Amino acid sequence: MTVAQKEASRLAARRRPARRWGRFFNKTVPESLGPRLILIVMCALFLLPFWSMATAAFKTTQELSTFPPTFFPLGLEWSNFSTAVNYIPFGTFFINSVILTTGIALGAAISNPLIAYGFSRINWPGRDVLFGIVMATIFIPFPVLIVALFDIFAKLGWINTFLPMIVPAFFGNPFFIFLMRQFFRGLPGEISEAARIDGANEFQTFLYVILPLARPAVAVVVIFAAVAAWGEFLAPLLYLQDEAKYPLSIGLQFYRQEHAVSYNLLMAASTLIVLPVVALFIAFQRFFIEGVTVGSVKG
Amino acid sequence: MIAAPRLHLSKADRRNLRTAAPFILPWVIGFFAFTLYPIVYSLYLSFTSYSGFGNATPVGFANYQHLASDPLFFKSLWNTLYYTGLAVPIGLVVAIVLALAMNQKVREVAIYRAAIYLPSILPLFALTFIFIVLLNPRFGFVNYLLSLVGVPTINWLGDPKWTKFSVVLLAQLGAGGPALIFLAALRAVPGELYESASLDGAGALRRFRHITLPLITPVILYDLIYGTILGVQIFTPAFILVGGTSGGAAYTAGPDNSLLFYVFYLYKEAFQYSDMGIASAMAWILFLISVVLSVIIMRWSRFWVHYEVS
Numbered sequence: 012m013t014v015a016q017k018e019a020s021r022l023a024a025r026r027r028p029a030r031r032w033g034r035f036f037n038k039t040v041p042e043s044l045g046p047r048l049i050l051i052v053m054c055a056l057f058l059l060p061f062w063s064m065a066t067a068a069f070k071t072t073q074e075l076s077t078f079p080p081t082f083f084p085l086g087l088e089w090s091n092f093s094t095a096v097n098y099i100p101f102g103t104f105f106i107n108s109v110i111l112t113t114g115i116a117l118g119a120a121i122s123n124p125l126i127a128y129g130f131s132r133i134n135w136p137g138r139d140v141l142f143g144i145v146m147a148t149i150f151i152p153f154p155v156l157i158v159a160l161f162d163i164f165a166k167l168g169w170i171n172t173f174l175p176m177i178v179p180a181f182f183g184n185p186f187f188i189f190l191m192r193q194f195f196r197g198l199p200g201e202i203s204e205a206a207r208i209d210g211a212n213e214f215q216t217f218l219y220v221i222l223p224l225a226r227p228a229v230a231v232v233v234i235f236a237a238v239a240a241w242g243e244f245l246a247p248l249l250y251l252q253d254e255a256k257y258p259l260s261i262g263l264q265f266y267r268q269e270h271a272v273s274y275n276l277l278m279a280a281s282t283l284i285v286l287p288v289v290a291l292f293i294a295f296q297r298f299f300i301e302g303v304t305v306g307s308v309k310g
Numbered sequence: 311m312i313a314a315p316r317l318h319l320s321k322a323d324r325r326n327l328r329t330a331a332p333f334i335l336p337w338v339i340g341f342f343a344f345t346l347y348p349i350v351y352s353l354y355l356s357f358t359s360y361s362g363f364g365n366a367t368p369v370g371f372a373n374y375q376h377l378a379s380d381p382l383f384f385k386s387l388w389n390t391l392y393y394t395g396l397a398v399p400i401g402l403v404v405a406i407v408l409a410l411a412m413n414q415k416v417r418e419v420a421i422y423r424a425a426i427y428l429p430s431i432l433p434l435f436a437l438t439f440i441f442i443v444l445l446n447p448r449f450g451f452v453n454y455l456l457s458l459v460g461v462p463t464i465n466w467l468g469d470p471k472w473t474k475f476s477v478v479l480l481a482q483l484g485a486g487g488p489a490l491i492f493l494a495a496l497r498a499v500p501g502e503l504y505e506s507a508s509l510d511g512a513g514a515l516r517r518f519r520h521i522t523l524p525l526i527t528p529v530i531l532y533d534l535i536y537g538t539i540l541g542v543q544i545f546t547p548a549f550i551l552v553g554g555t556s557g558g559a560a561y562t563a564g565p566d567n568s569l570l571f572y573v574f575y576l577y578k579e580a581f582q583y584s585d586m587g588i589a590s591a592m593a594w595i596l597f598l599i600s601v602v603l604s605v606i607i608m609r610w611s612r613f614w615v616h617y618e619v620s
Binding site: 058122126134154217238263277288 | 319323327331332337339345347348351419423429431440441443483491535543553573577590597
């Protein structure tokens, strides 16, 4: 129905006797109107921070401090972005973030399928008990470990390197192990049987038969690991002391350490940090949604 | 192997154990090196005086005694429990409401779902910086929009009454993730149940109360426990909102220390005051708190979690 038609029927409805209005309403206004309005309001609320950031990034300092705030910037102050990038060693921080993210995602891609395979496609005594312990570690708050971990990494000489963040990624993560395990359990046993009959050992079966089938699940793990690594805050704060080693999460503080905070520059930099995640999300939306819901198969 | 509960293993069992060992070995090593050992080691450190350099000297229960008489320790504990007590139930309701909305039969629902989910994957540190602008009493959108409906200006980040609630609001941006899990649970509810209830004359509210809610209780339980564990370790937003460590050791964490959360105080003890012993004692207390809270929720859930008989 076009807008004009809707408008016409709305006007027509007004002329009818009041008691027939309800019946008419049900006929012309689609049932989905209410839910749709609610959903639009919810989306507006959830995207408001994003809009706030993106508009502030394009405002002049003067415009940003006016009340009421402008929902659309009066002009597009593109220079904010170049100023923001030059204000702090943005390039260095960006490269550090990329190195950390790549290392952690790589570790996740290698370790979790391997571990999950051992917890799903081989039937050994005590397997499910040990898997219970894997799952239980989800409920240990990371900050409980930071003091001891710091001391351990300090004794290893790893402070001020990326190793304390990247190396643990190569030893698996309970969420990702769970996710991969769910996927492996869904593959029929005959596939492994066939490989075994062809003379493949367990590792060959894993590497050449099962892993290629699990590519979508590995993609989910890599994407989630990368997004988490990109936003990692506490670990780099603890383990990195040299400014030249900072990732963006820690480096962003620098906009505030000068006495006057330049919020438009801060928001321009934030936009640059958030955009890769948004791009990744748009490109791999299906993987994100599927990845989250894997965990819900069994509560 | 640690994972052998029985003494008599058949030949096949033994062979399978040998085959599986290399696969799970990375996890076993990681578990010992990065989880179990640090937990045990920090228990030891909690009974010592240790600056991070030199040797740790045993001091018995002195660290725990010190904490028992430290008002800031209790302040941080209170702040954290207050935040968790607010963030977890609010987060649960928001996630369920979002899931119900995402479950509506609207053609372009995938777009709404994506928009609501997106903020939950954005870096928390970036969202915190965004909130500083968004909640600014002078030029932020939130106060302006509230002023349109007659709400007086709220100093979100400057008034100790509002600071923790601001962090609760911030946490809701992550509700899209749990909402998707609830959505999957909603879709798993057999449609026939709703149909027969409708025939019996049950309205939407009663259908939700008597069909939907019982069937999603296992997910509610998971959300409560995991939300609580995340809640007690709240750190990043508070740390960024108060401006990091730029103020030196003497600064307060937000107005009236209202953002001095437990982990924030732990961080300060360990890395600003270099008191690894006290920080380790705090770490162990946090560990116990999270275990106790999880057990309490588990016990309580026996009264309301509905497990399908099938």
